[in-house]
Amino acid sequence: MRFLINPDFINECQRNWSRRTFLGKSAQAIGSLALGALLNPRLLGGAQGARWTGVLSAPHFLPRAKRVIHLCMAGGPSHVDLFDPKPQLTRLHGQPFPDSFTKGEQLAQLQNTQLIARGSSFGFSRCGRSGQQISDLLPHTQRIADDICIVRSMHTEQINHDPAHAFMNAGSIAKGRPSMGSWLLYGLGAETENLPGYVVLMSGKVDQPVSSRQWSAGFLPSRFQGVQFQSRGAPVHYVGNPEGVCQSVQRQVIDEIAELDRNEAELSLDPEILTRLAQYELAFKMQSSVPDLTDLRRESAETLSSYGVKSPGDGSFASNCLLARRLAERGVRFIQLYHRGWDHHAEIDPKLATLCRETDQPAAALLKDLKQRGMLDDTLIIWGGEFGRTPMGQGTGRDHHINAFSIWMAGGGIQSGLTWGSTDELGYKYVDDGQKMHVHDMHATMLATFGIDHKKLVYRSQGRDFRLTDVHGEVARGILR
């Protein structure tokens, strides 16, 4: 041990191991560490322009769904008015809401106010052979009752819009978490390489914008992020070539840029460069695929009228639904349609009727159109908002509600004609009877329809494995066909 405290040795260390040398040498070491972390051969494979086929070579068990269409009713539709009739609540209308339900619970704007029960002003009917109860505000949805599964026991943890959207999309409100569409692209890739695998469309009043972080890829490589198409006018701007530039010149330009990018990628091993390469390729392909997408000449007038499309590309939900079906046919993996305007803090009766009129017919038409094309069996449709609305009134409206809300799911491996889960007699909270559906459970079930075990689709970031459901989530087996 004497040599360790040898003064010569210590001098030697002081001379050779200065801050400068330490920083210089450690940069190499850290670089090597980075290299080790980045040498995921599949990620680097993108450098050669090879298509991404998913980190999973195949689903873990038999897949049913191939794609998802998420009809997000942004703002939070009221469940007691649409899918969860509560006669007890109607009887209690105008009276104080029982304390036993709300004591100690988190409330949004109704915090510290007197809580009065508010019953639904609308009637419900039992529909189809299944006898599912759906509001008379949704006559078209009533007609597809036998094809959908209404989930009444949805609940979430976030009571305001932006965090709730983030929770619904990514399973967490922390920034930098990938959305479910990105997870699917990461896991399985998309069937098409001519269109983005994850497309987002917006419609409805612009009063409450939905942030684009809802479809971000988070810590996953950004090639998996969602791409928002324009719903008004052309879905993608500048798709055509500029004047004087023909397709072959475009191709040359892109090839040259790709060459430069590849050189840079070899030097700096930055995966975002590979994203850039992939996006340029995709953009080139979209020059021909997007005009084909929007060419509605082969759509019959019956189809257009069944969706209720007055003029394609007018920014309506109906037009977006039609586009969604066309995207589904072209191999897009995750199609998300946001329709804003469901945040009914006041005047819920007329506004709810309006929103239902805007969305009921196109949503039902989308399902029926997919069904008659034989595509419903492998397309998962999810209709719902980021949270629900309180059974207590807020003036003439309802406030945000997280303990219970309703969504419906259809197609792709989900049983049809089934009502899953229930809420208490006033529609305040879900009943914990083995049929509850937390947002994490919904994510787990969605992945299960793709044949993916939600516990096995992981990505290592910041030193630990992340998954869409993080450490939560249970597949609702009873809902699967």
Added chain:
Amino acid sequence: MCMEKLRAASYADLDMDEFLFLLGRLHPAVVHLPIGILFLLAAVELASLFPRGPRLTPALRTFVLGLGAAGALVAVVMGWLLAGEGDYDDTLLARHRLLGLAVATFAVATLGMHLRGWRRGYAATLMLTVAALVPAGHIGGSLTHGAAYLTAASSDPKRVRPSDPAQALVFADVIHPILQQRCVSCHGAAKQNGDLRLDAMAELSKGGKTGPVLKSGNANASLLMERVWLPLETKGHMPPEGKPQLTETEAALLEWWINAGVPVDQRIADLNVPPSTVELLSIHFGVPPAPPPDRAIMLLAAEKLEHRLGVQIRPLTADGPWLTANARLLATGFGDDQLAALASVAPALQRLDLGETAVTDAGLPALAAMKNLRHLHLDRTAVTDRGLVQLAPLARLEYLNLFATNVTDAGLNELRVLPQLRSLYLWRTQVTPGALAEFAQRQVDPRRISRWQGEIAALEARIRHEEFRGNLGEQMGVVVTPAVATPLPSFVPAVLVPREVGPEPAKVSNNSHCPVSGEPVDPSITETMDGQVVAFCCEDCRKKWRLLDG
């Protein structure tokens, strides 16, 4: 009198008829004791002829002979009662009765000889007793188990079953052995329950007490299949509960045989046998099933094809051998030649999407090699009715998408041979609603579904019976009901219930035990009263219930 089951709740409640019935049924049990005693006596007498053999004292002889003779007499009486039940072959029965009487008579005579001390007479009658006992016993066995019982297990030297199902004769090698093994013991030469013999084609055609059991070409209407398809617990189910049952394969083969028009002398290869039945025959003949394709080889072939053609061919699951192929996005770049090139992965393909491609009728014969195909998309292609004929070998096909093709009702007809087809998409084709409705009805077997619904109803009744309800009164506010496993969805999808077809599906009753007798119910015997459906264990109870109701 022909009672198949006692109705009394306990032996104390037996009436005279039932008592005699019970005695008769005890004959096979009781008869073995005097047989043993008399044989033992004869053996001991024989052994006593030797100098160092055992010796019998006269008292012992009296005792043993007394037991033997008494036992023989009791057995004769019981046998007489059993004979009264009927259904036994008359010749055999007559012989057995005669011999049995002889045994009893000679046994009594032997006892008499002994008591009188007539040594030689004693020996003679004892020998006669034993001599009569052997054939009597053998015939008794034949009456119970069938004439060929002793030699049934060994193969018939004249007829060796071919190992290749295709070379087998339909009746002699396939159907006859099934009937021989499962039915002929009660419906054959020795015994004809219900006046029915199933041991030869001529007898099969004659039928039994209630009429013909076969309706050539229509298994659904054949009494033979109806009895086989009844739930196991039902009274009329054949073979009866407790006897060896028909396997699923055997029942399916009988069904196919009847539907095919009860062919007798042809070979399997000469008949137009659908692929599903070929599979059944392979199972029945013990031909080992084809092993699933080798995953590694298939994946290599798939990768090569992907490079060459651009088709997406992926494994269906992470560790199974099956593949899914998607050519849709290649559109016109994928045609008949490319389809033929998929031959290298054909056995492993379970899903194939050829929608919007340039595939035509001429390329569809390439699908014949894809024996494991379950999902096939041919929407928006140039396929016509002629092409659909090529889909016949796809015995496993469940999903077929023909949206926007030029298919007509004639093409729909070609799809009848696909036994597993469950989802068929025909929007924008020329198929008419009437033709599709008729096709749908033929694809679904209503009897099988109503049979299964009956089984579900019986199982649900059992679950309800198992629930425990404990109640401590409203004030205590406690009710104990152990959780029942996953609640069943209350809605049965419409597609499973065929409309306007066949007999009405079984009504679901609320009770699991018959209100008249207390026995477990037969869900198919029901009565509706005040909107409630009540099930009974048998017709007799249902009649009694209706009389009570007034």
